[in-house]
Amino acid sequence: xxxxxxxxxxxxxxxxxxxxxxxxxxxxxxxxxxxxxxxxxxxxxxxxxxxxxxxxxxxxxxxxxxxxxxxxxxxxxxxxxxxxxxxxxxxxxxxxxxxxxxx
Numbered sequence: 001x002x003x004x005x006x007x008x009x010x011x012x013x014x015x016x017x018x019x020x021x022x023x024x025x026x027x028x029x030x031x032x033x034x035x036x037x038x039x040x041x042x043x044x045x046x047x048x049x050x051x052x053x054x055x056x057x058x059x060x061x062x063x064x065x066x067x068x069x070x071x072x073x074x075x076x077x078x079x080x081x082x083x084x085x086x087x088x089x090x091x092x093x094x095x096x097x098x099x100x101x102x103x
Contacts (some may be wrong), residue, residue: 032057040058042056
């Protein structure tokens with residue numbers, strides 16, 4: 001993931017666009033630099049997906065951000081489980097007899 005994020009390099013400030021943004025905000029225009037081979041691959045992928053390069057890049061950035069958020073959420077869950085492990089084991093032991101009785 002880090003390599004993908006580093007491949008995008010902003011070279012200019014943001015410019016407002018008058019195009020509608022589906023999320024209700026406004027679109028910002030940015031200029032990014034790509035290595036020529038990566039740009040060629042992106043253009044082929046956009047053609048294969050029957051979309052334009054901008055949409056392909058937006059979707060890739062959105063997916064990268066979702067993946068990063070999911071990874072952070074999973075890290076927080078693991079930390080929570082680890083922090084509460086002793087309490088969870090104690091509760092399980094306390095109710096073990098009831099679990100063996102059935103319903």
